[in-house]
Structure formats: structure tokens, C-alpha cells
Amino acid sequence: MPTDDLIAELRWRGLIHQTTDEAGLDQLLKSGQQTVYIGFDPTASSLHVGSMMQLMLLRRFQKAGHRPIALVGGATGMIGDPSGKSEERNLLSAEQLQANVAGVEAQMRRFLDFDGPNAALLLNNYEWMQGYSYLEFLRDVGKNFPVGAMMGKESVRARLGSDAGLSYTEFSYMLLQAYDFVQLCREHGCRIQAGGSDQWGNVTAGIDLGRRMLGEQLFGLTAPLLTTSDGKKMGKTERGAIWLDAERTSPYAFYQYWINVGDDDVMRCIAYLTEIEQDEYNGLADATKNDPGRNEAQKRLASWMTGFVHGEDGLASAEKATKIFFGGDIEDVSDAGLVEIFADVPSKELATSELGGEGLWIIDALQHAGLAKSGGEARRTVKEGGAYINNKRVTDMDLRLFEKDLASETVMVLRKGKRNYALLRFV
Template sequence: MDLIAELQWRGLIHQCTDTEGLQKQLDSGPQTVYIGFDPTATSLHVGSLMQLMMLRRFQQAGHRPIALVGGATGMIGDPTGKSEERNLLSADQLAANVAGIEAQMRQFLRFEGDNAALLLNNFDWMKGYSYLEFLRDVGKNFPVGTMMGKESVRARLGSEAGLSYTEFSYMLLQAYDFVYLCREHDCLIQAGGSDQWGNVTAGIDLGRRMLGKQLFGITAPLLTTSDGRKMGKTEKGAVWLDRSRTSPYAFYQYWINVGDEDVLRCIAYLTEIEKEEYDQLAEATAQDPGRRAAQKRLAEWMTGFCHGEDGLQAALAASKILFGGAIEDMDDAGLNEIFADVPSNDLQRDSLTGEGLWIVEALQQAGLVKSGGEARRAIKDGGVYLNNQRVTEMDLRLSASDLASESVMVLRKGKRNYALLRFAD
């Protein structure tokens, strides 16, 4: 694979310290490349996929990736792009975050066989480094003028929050990671997001001063929408790769709702869909955007890749329910997530005992009709559904056997007018 050409057609090269030199280095034989990941949570999020896929592409091209978890740098926090200093995490929280991230990375990178990936934690080589030793070995090779010239530093120094010495020192720690990995693992390439350019070039400069080595840096664009907003966030917060924090259904829904102006870029950046199919999807989007062919392909690829075939099938089944598909093998949590935005009402569970709850009353309780007469007309016209099954009996009485899950009943009037009834003791 011509890796540089692959990255270029996908739009994944934002900056490169020496494109021609990097091409020659890659052509000379298998190389080692690293990307750092900040352990601010127990899970990576959608924004992290840009970097995970970059490492994966290097590995598929025959090179060795190093996924570096910042157990040490995470104790300080990167000031890049932050308007104020982060809260410092405890050692226990950092350890839990590192463990969660390490487990996820094994889904995306191959850690055995030829050019097996390495999973490293910079805390392992920083924990025994004394402050005086670090200043002597690293600090003396770091011109303050160079640090002051970095955009991340200038922006914070000019802000109301300012910049603490702790955060100011972050650049030294990340730069030393590059030196350490070069010395111990023959790593000559660092990749990252475009916001990391200052830290990447600082590491290259430190490598030249401490080791006399030619190092390379390459950054990818940030994952943003066409109007500049970061992708991977919803009203409920970040879109996580951990299914316990973002379910496969919610993950799928996020991608299928990406706008026409962003979907093709997401396919190029995040998937392994080849150029020929990409061009076909681009043409289909231009000719008939209403079909949302690109969004469907993106959502299916991303969900299957991140959550496996079982996660994809669960997401597809849940999505079909919104369009009248059968409600089968669902639990309360799943139904509540699918119908999070529809009206609901809570009733006593004993209303389902004895004669049961009359369907006409149920429709009124759900707010789908304003009167019994309106409910009867809707049933007569074939426009009422219980758990997506058409109701044909005007005198239907609902019991616990009509629940779609442990305690939820799904009612629908017309094609898309849903409501939930929840029954609790």
C-alpha cells in the first residue's frame, strides 16, 4: 500500500514536517509510529477514532504502531485547546481510565504476529524520573523561546485563566515521550490530531538535540462538522465507544443522522471503504440525497466495526421498531432509549389486573387522543397499534401479557405518533 497516497485521497494529511522525507522513510522498510491518547475517561470517544484508524492504517501498510496511553501526562493535562486548567485526576481514577482505554484499543489494533502493535503507558518510564534529573536531561534542551512560540501556550497566556507552570511543563513530558520511544523502540514517526502540531514539533526538536536523530511528524484534521463544531457530541454528551455508555443503537443513530455535507468526509476519515465505493456513494448522495445511501453505509460500517455484528444487528432491529417493525426481545432500557423523545405516562401496575385496562382509556392516558370518541374512531379506521401490532378490537382489555418489556407498553396512532405507558407497583 502507498500509505501517503492513501492518506492523501482520504484527506487525512493536515500537516507534515517533511512529506518527501517521510515518504522515503516509509519506502525504506517497516517503520514504527506512535500516537498518544489522553486518559481523561474510562472509554475513548468518537473523536479518538481518527487517531485509532490512523494507527490501524499504518499497521495495515506493514508498519508497527505504538498506542501510547498517557498515564503520566494525564496527571497534568494537555492545555492545548483548553480555555482553563483541567481538574487533576486522582491516581486511582487515572488507573481505571488507563485500564478501560487499553481494553478498547485491542479491538482496533493487532497485538500479535508480524508488526504487532505495542500498548505502552508513559507512566512506566516517568514514575522513576526525579525532578532534578528531568530538568538536567530534558529541560536544558528545551529553549523557553520555542515553548513561548507555540500557539497552545500563547493562547492560554493571553486568556483570563492564564497558564500554570504545571500545564506549561506538559510539552516537555510529551516531547520526551518521542525521545524515549525513539531510543527504546526505534520510533521515528509521531502522528496525531492537528491540534497537537506544537507538541509534535517540540518532540522532533528535542529528538534532534538529545539524540541527533531525524524524526517525522504528521497530523490529521480534527473530526469536525462543516461549520467547525467538534463531531461526536450530542445533547446527551459524548458518543463513546463503550457500549455501556453509548449503546449500539444510539451509536448507529448518531452516524445515520450525519448531514449530507459531512457524511462523505466521515466515510473517508473513519472507515476502510475503498475509493471506488466511496465515489459511488458520493454520486448517489449528489443524485438522490433523500435516499441517504451514504449515511446508511456509514452507520452500518461504523457500528459493525466498533460493536461487532451482534451490536449492528441489535441496532438495526431497534431502528426498525421506530418504523413499525416487530417489538421482540426488548427490555425496559432498550425501549426507553429508542423512544426517549416520545410522550410517556406512568400508571399503576394493578390497572393491568382483573378486567385489565381498556384500550380506549390507554390511548387517552398516553395522550394520543383527547376523547373516547376519538380513540374509537382511530381504532375503527385501523390507525391504532399496540407494540406495533394493529388493534382491531374496540373492547380490547390490556393485561401484563401485553407489555413489550418488563414494564413498558408501546402505543402508536397513525404512522409515527408514538407514546409509552410505564406500569410500576
């Protein structure tokens, strides 16, 4: 029987936004192993940082002794959830949806344990919806949905009042998701649905449908959305979403995202997304308050998140890349790795022939890179000890650079002073 006080754990972490019956849910969780599910839309072939809130929530239930179901919306993904959306999504093809489902499933297996007495289940609602005819669905499910109640849902009201309006297709989404809860209760004894706070209308619709169709008391719990202190969704940068797939967001970029979280947000991220215990959390909170310049909480958040999502190798590569950016040795790094590390610094392409013959003079190299406006300025930079090639100081005014001086296949890293970087790419 589960012994951890899960509700208390979720409370101190700030992970309970709404519950349908908190006292009843707490009693149910303490009475024995329960089954809980969260749905995930397969709108891309990778999950992103926002999805981690829900994955970690399922993981917390599992670690407390309960059985999690991660439900991939192969059927509901064909419709698109209107909750929190200002306009209708473009519908994906069946082929694209299947590819997305496969990618999402593979990632979920890294977060949840699929063996043991409370092994997680990974299900796809397309399995039970694909054979359902329209007439059968209306007869079995539609008749149990009062239109007035549906119209009263915030997600529906918001879209009806917008310029985009709401199509019948999206209006039907609530029925499909509600039926998922009924199906999971009937087949797997699932009595708890969790999700983000924007899912409250769908969650309560499923609870009501379960009461009407099965005569069961079901429970719902929502967590806050992952937002910054000023209300903006986290997990996005100027370059786009922060994905859990290393091919879309490198471990270095993932690490850098968390290391740069602001002081107003870092402790909430640690509470929401990590398994750092409360005593350590309190210590990090004190450090952030008393000595914010050390960024102790950000460093801990970045290392925990990167190690958890990308493994020890991913964390090691991210930390190595970070050290390079701050002047560490550049060794065994590829072109792609250097371009990722120095994505925001100026770069210039030169012909590889520049490195042949007598080589490229360091004075010319600094000017090509834009680190000196003239030969005189370049000479002063070298003379004063402020010139670096691949993070190694240059002291020889007559230095010539050859292919052996490349940091990777085609890239040379130049630096002036502590942080003024530029890249030369030889093609």
C-alpha cells in the same frame, strides 16, 4: 517491506493536515517497516468518537506494514494537555487515572493487531516517568527546551491570552510529551509521531528534542480534527459524548448518530473513519449528490462503524432497534432496550393493577398516553385504523389490555399513525 503507498492513501482520504517533511516521510515509509506512535489521554475510562480518528490512523499504518504504538498517557494525564482547551482541567487522582488507563487499553486492543511481524505495542508513559526526579528531568530534558520556542507555540499563546491563563503545570506538559518521543525513539526505534491537528506544537517540540538529545531526524504528521462542515466537533449530542463503550453509548444510539449525519459531512466521515475503498466511496458520493433522500451513504457509514466498534451482534441489535422504531415487530426486547429506542417520546407511569381485573381499555390507554385528548378522538383513531399496541394495529374498539400485552417487563408501546409514539410504564 511495506508496498502500499500510504501517503497517497492518506491524501485521498483528506487525513493529512500537516507534516514536518512530507517528501522525507514518504521516502522513509517506502524504505521499510517503520514505527509510529500516537498518544491518548486517559481522561475517561472509555475512548470516544473523536479518538477513532487517531485509532484508525494507527490502524492504517499497521495495515500498510508498519508497527504502531498506542501510548496511553498515564503520566501526562496527571498534568493535562492545554492544547485546544480554554481552561485548565481538573487533575485526576492516581486511582482514577489507573482505572481509566485500564478501560482505554482494553478498547485499543479491538482496533489494533498485537500479534505478527508488525505487532502493535500498547505502552503507558507512566512506566518511564514514575522514577524520574524533578532535578533529573530538568537537567536531562529541561535544558534542551528554549523558553522562547515554547512561548511561540500556538497552544501556549492562546492560553496566555485568555482569561484562564496558563499554569506552570500545564506549561510543562509539552516537555513531558516531547520526552515521550525521545524515549520511544531510543527504546523502540520510533521515528514518526502522528496525532490530531491540535497536537502540532507538541509534535514539533518532540522532533526538536529528539534532534537535540539523540541527533535523530524524526517526523511528524497531523490529521484534521473530526468536525462538522460548520466547524463544530463531532461525536457529541444533547445527551453527551458518543463513546465507544457499549455501556455508555448503546449500539443503537451509536448507529443512530451515524445514520443522522448530514449530507455535508457524511462523505468526510466515511473517508476519515472507515476502510471503505475509494471506488465504493465514489459511488456513495454520487448517490448522495444525485439522490440524497435515500441516505445510502449514511446507511453504509452507520452499518460499517457499528459493526466495526460493536461487532456483528451489536450491529444486529442496532438494526433491530431501528426497525422497531419504524414499525417493526417488537420481540425479545428489555425495558432498558425499549426506553433507549424511544428515549425522546412521551411516557407515563401507571399502576400495574390497571392491567388486572377487566384490564385497561384501549380507549383509556390512548388517552393516558397522550395520543388522544378525549374518548371520542381515541375511538376515531381506532376506527380509522391508526391505533397500534406494540406496533400491531388495533381494530377492536372494546379491546382490553393485560400484562400479557406488555412489550417488555413493564413497558407497553402505543402508536398513533406512522410515527406518533408514546410509552406506558406499569409500576
